[in-house]
Amino acid sequence: MKKVGTAVILCGGKSSRMGFDKSKIKIEGRLLIEIIGEKLEKIFNEIILVAEKEDKFENLKYKVVEDMEKNYGPAGGIYTGLKNASSKYVFFLACDMPKINIDYIKYLMNIIEDDECDGLICKKNDWIEPLHAFYSKDLIKDFKKGIEENSLVLYDIIKNSNIRYIPEEITKKYSPDLDIFVNLNYVKDLGILEEIFNK
Template sequence: MLRIKEDIAVYILCGGKSSRMKTEKGLVEFHGRPFLQWILDAVTPLTSKITLVTKNPAYASYGLPMIPDLVEDQGPVGGIFTALADSSSKYNLILSCDIPKISTEVLDSLIQSAIDSDKDVCILSDGKHDYPLIGCYQKYLLPAFQQAIEQNHLKLCSLVDSLRNNKLVISQKDQAALRNINTPAELLSLT
């Protein structure tokens, strides 16, 4: 596996309300480790520039930079806006905090696809569903996200579809990496 040499930063969105999980999703444990730790294990071989988008002090123990949403209650669009505003990197890997099965190999493929592409954003897809919270967003998209917030267009999939995008369809064997866990029942079914 090649270490990513391009200008890449990772932002993990940990600021959601977790209304369906009823507890802080990034700190939910899977096989004895918080979801966030699984994600960090997958991204640290690729870059050391990792920031958590959250104001929850429970994440401080990770020793990573933490930034609160610039505009509260704007969902993932607001989280990505916050990340892009903070970033000085051309490529920004945006991840939700509820994907404990994500792998370094899948993320490496996504980043390489983004670097090799002339598109604004590269996200993962299983061929039926798109996963815009496992995506690589270019820094210059900041005004598009600001405008979406100003106009209250907060549907992330619609926003991504309005941009020049590349949807990287991953193989069947890697599709478990895409699974986001939103409820206690989904956690119980995770293997």
């Protein structure tokens, strides 16, 4: 498959529950975000890291941009990523989401080619999974408005947009346990990395 589009890894966040900066998690001496980036490189031609400072990852080959709205959580990171991406549609995930499903991402890409929506997000009943998802640059104005109104709930920001929601049943065809949405919040969660990378 031809590499196309932009993927953004959100590397901000306070990491208060983990006790240390999650963007610095390492596996056998390598940063997890570097390993994630290499997987995303298989299908994307641009990888961007959104961090609190532009010089945070000087030794990585990826473009690093400073979070334009540091106190607004993922909403600020997505806004920054959309503003800096070179493609209309941008894939987003967090630095502590180690499970990358390339086939699922390709499935979403194919939908984008046929459906001019504002985003592609998995929905579980009344709950959405806002990351491991695509957002369109057309949403920049919505995120800007949400930030100006101090609305940090992603669903509230995008609820009136033309979002295509992927049913949980479809996502499970690619990720039966929905583990693509698992993130590492506590030190005890780091054991997941051994299961993923030491098989």
